[in-house]
């Protein structure tokens with residue numbers, strides 16, 4: 001189930017997207033209170049927006065806009081709205097998204113072609129290990145996508161390894177949809193309860209929420225830990241409520257595929273200009289075919305690298321590499337740009353490190369400083385040097401590292417208002 005346009009040439013894909021873009025701009029100008037005003041305030045003549053390059057004439061939409069003018073983004077009357085979801089706002093107010101019947105159909109189609117990217121077909125059964133309620137979009141999208149593909153789906157929800165295994169053994173799902181670190185919990189449970197991991201019938205897992213690959217597409221430490229004990233294929237998927245679209249890996253595992261019928265993807269620099277090919281920039285999206293809450297040039301905050309060469313799977317669409325980090329967590333350190341996930345990867349690699357926390361702050365010169373606090377039962381100069389060497393080899397710079405007690409680190413990792421432990425304390429904000 002590969003849409004024809006995804007196998008077309010890049011030139012054909014571009015022309016196809018430009019037609020969709022014109023429709024979208026016209027729709028926004030007629031139906032969106034926010035964009036009607038936005039076009040007027042910024043002197044945008046919508047008849048002048050014809051090509052993907054013309055998008056650069058339009059200022060970007062930010063999370064701030066969404067938070068301040070949430071209701072003005074809605075293009076339909078209340079009676080047209082079927083489903084309400086909210087994005088989890090870690091900073092500021094959460095944003096509400098509304099979906100019409102047509103939007104739910106679009107969401108189903110998106111997930112069906114994304115599942116198909118991972119080789120899922122009608123004969124497969126999926127076990128859904130994420131929540132479907134709590135105003136989240138993802139779980140609902142998975143259910144609708146499976147239904148559209150004709151695949152079976154078992155809605156177990158998140159957590160409870162015992163119930164997950166009961167379902168796996170009873171219904172023999174071929175694919176799991178899960179946060180990858182939860183697979184480690186399932187492995188542990190299986191090992192404690194004599195469940196044979198070689199004969200589960202599970203072929204693969206669709207991994208959400210956490211990265212499973214390094215920037216060169218090799219499996220990261222978490223993924224290696226999983227497949228060491230449980231030999232299943234791991235597929236990465238990247239999506240968000242704002243995009244209402246997923247970028248899923250195909251069987252070649254070289255980035256998440258773009259679906260040109262559903263979204264326009266730009267990779268922009270700090271001045272909102274497209275970055276040169278092969279460079280990291282902020283993913284900025286324009287949704288296509290969305291009825292209730294379409295977005296135009298929305299800056300996602302996720303830093304990614306795009307790959308444009310045709311893929312061996314037969315799709316010619318752009319692919320996104322693993323998310324390098326969040327834009328607001330970007331650290332400028334000794335002439336290098338760093339993101340926390342790259343540092344976590346290095347630290348997680350050391351079995352001698354029991355826990356750690358990274359602190360980022362401005363020094364007296366106003367530039368970024370990094371201090372990594374590490375707890376270890378083997379406090380030694382050798383370990384410190386070894387970690388620093390690793391940093392230099394992988395990131396070209398070595399931040400300040402000091403040893404601390406695990407109690408001290410736990411105190412830092414649980415700030416008073418946080419419900420989850422944090423690995424990064426950003427004191428620059």
Ligand SMILES: [Zn+2]
Nearest residue numbers: 250252311313
């Ligand atoms: Zn592919």
